[in-house]
Amino acid sequence: MPLHAGDDVVGARRREALAAHLSDCDACRRLADEWAESRSLLGLHAPPEFDAAFFDGIRRAVMQEISAPRTPSGLAKLCALVLRPRTLAYAAALLPIVAAATLVALLFFQTKPALQLAAGGSSMTAIVGAARLVIDKNVELPQLKGTVADNRAASTPRVKRDARRDVVSPQLASRAQTAGNSGAAIGASSSAASRAFTRAISPDAPLSDRAAATLPDERKSLRIEWQTRDPNIRIIWLTPQTNEPSSLPASNDYR
Amino acid sequence: MAVEVASIALMVEQLTPRANSESGVAALSALAERALAGDGAAFEQIMLCTQRKVAATAWRLLGSREDARDATQETYLRAYKYLKSYKPEQDFHGWLYRITVNVCRDMIGARGGLEPSTHATTRDDARQQSALEEVAGADDTAEAAVLAERRGIVRRALETLPEKERTAIVLRDLEGLSTEEVARLMKTRPATVRSQVSTARAKLKLYCARFMRGRQA
Numbered sequence: 001m002p003l004h005a006g007d008d009v010v011g012a013r014r015r016e017a018l019a020a021h022l023s024d025c026d027a028c029r030r031l032a033d034e035w036a037e038s039r040s041l042l043g044l045h046a047p048p049e050f051d052a053a054f055f056d057g058i059r060r061a062v063m064q065e066i067s068a069p070r071t072p073s074g075l076a077k078l079c080a081l082v083l084r085p086r087t088l089a090y091a092a093a094l095l096p097i098v099a100a101a102t103l104v105a106l107l108f109f110q111t112k113p114a115l116q117l118a119a120g121g122s123s124m125t126a127i128v129g130a131a132r133l134v135i136d137k138n139v140e141l142p143q144l145k146g147t148v149a150d151n152r153a154a155s156t157p158r159v160k161r162d163a164r165r166d167v168v169s170p171q172l173a174s175r176a177q178t179a180g181n182s183g184a185a186i187g188a189s190s191s192a193a194s195r196a197f198t199r200a201i202s203p204d205a206p207l208s209d210r211a212a213a214t215l216p217d218e219r220k221s222l223r224i225e226w227q228t229r230d231p232n233i234r235i236i237w238l239t240p241q242t243n244e245p246s247s248l249p250a251s252n253d254y255r
Numbered sequence: 256m257a258v259e260v261a262s263i264a265l266m267v268e269q270l271t272p273r274a275n276s277e278s279g280v281a282a283l284s285a286l287a288e289r290a291l292a293g294d295g296a297a298f299e300q301i302m303l304c305t306q307r308k309v310a311a312t313a314w315r316l317l318g319s320r321e322d323a324r325d326a327t328q329e330t331y332l333r334a335y336k337y338l339k340s341y342k343p344e345q346d347f348h349g350w351l352y353r354i355t356v357n358v359c360r361d362m363i364g365a366r367g368g369l370e371p372s373t374h375a376t377t378r379d380d381a382r383q384q385s386a387l388e389e390v391a392g393a394d395d396t397a398e399a400a401v402l403a404e405r406r407g408i409v410r411r412a413l414e415t416l417p418e419k420e421r422t423a424i425v426l427r428d429l430e431g432l433s434t435e436e437v438a439r440l441m442k443t444r445p446a447t448v449r450s451q452v453s454t455a456r457a458k459l460k461l462y463c464a465r466f467m468r469g470r471q472a
Contacts, residue, residue: 002453002460006428010449038460042428044406045413047314047323055306058324062331063299 005035279304283347291338298338302331305348309355315425316359318414326362330355349436356422356440363418405467412462416455423448424455 003009004018022029081087226235283304289297306327313326333354341350413421419441426437427448434452438445 002456003449005456006452008427008434008449008452035456035460038463039428039456041405041409041463042424042459044402045315045409045429046406047311048320050307050310050320050323054320054324055302055310058306058310058328058331059299059302061328062302062335063295065332066298066335067295 001031001035004032005039280347284343287338287341287347288343290335291341298335301334301347305351308348309351312352312355312425312430313359315413315429316356316422317362318410322362326355326358329358329362333358349439352430352432353440356426360418360422408463408466409459411466412459415462416458420451420455420458423451424459427452428456 009015009018022032222239224235224237224239226237227233228235283301286297286301286304290301309330310323310327313330314320314323317323317326330351334351337354341347413425416424422441423437426432426440427434432440434445434448437452438448441448
């Protein structure tokens, strides 16, 4: 009914059916008339008579608004300042200089110095090119007694045998070769910077007292670690920090 | 004096392009193009042609003279600002209607509904004043009084409607737009518009029947 009152019924068949029913049904026809009357009351909702002064005021306000000079926004002012011909000319002149300076700075800072030393505590790190040299001082050695196996067990942690190749320093390598089966504990670092390091030595070889006696009383050693450009190759050198022998010990000392 | 002013206003409207005729629409499109090019006089001419309809629509949607004035002003400011988005093949009236409806809906939304408003006291006073003037000026005072009262009931009935239903019934039944045009303006589907109009008519009938029957009794 509300839709019928405003001729909003959708579909021709539905409209025809409704019209046919209303022609036969008095009650529905009266209801339809009530709806139409109610809808016609909306016509009473007419706007008041707006006089000319009402519209003149609106037109004047609108024309004043659209005719007023527009103040540019902050961004617009900035763009206007930046895009002035003189500013552009200065920028064009400075651009090559800035570019050259940037290039020089990049080249300068990209080249690393030959040696950078960073000392902290008992360790020292030197960076030579892409290689890193770590020198750990005051690395404590365990008491070297008994057999190599005993000392091996005492040293922690053990070297991880992974894809990297641990290259023995030439001095240690020669010691190991001369020691042969006589056995020797090369040394072991403390847990703080530890790599237990033995090579080609019989684990059951006894440690000679003389060899043990040549070691410094302080049980301090120097651990030098050299990381080469190849990330898989690192050179670790353990050497006594004090009383460093001037020459390689004889192989007999480690019998 | 009021009659003379009304006659002048009617003459002005007759001299300006008729809005509903094809030539009127074409003339408005031409004026819009000139206004877009920077011709202020052309835009003022557009306002002269359409101000009455815009103000009437705004009044019907907002319910007060002051709000209608603000909405009309804002409608033309937005129309000038977005004139570049108007295409000559579009119906200028439909385009302006959309702006008017949006402005009114924004104002209602900013107020949080039709009532209350900052102009509520002013509006009530103005209504009473205009109703009294109407009754005083009429030949048949009793009939005029009944008419004024009925207008008040219908106005209050519309104010009780939710914003979407009120917009739908004003555009459909008072402005005479088709369901499809109303749906386009309200950015919804025709079926939704029909549903809103149907509900609004039912509520209006109920409200008017209750208050008018009470008055008659």
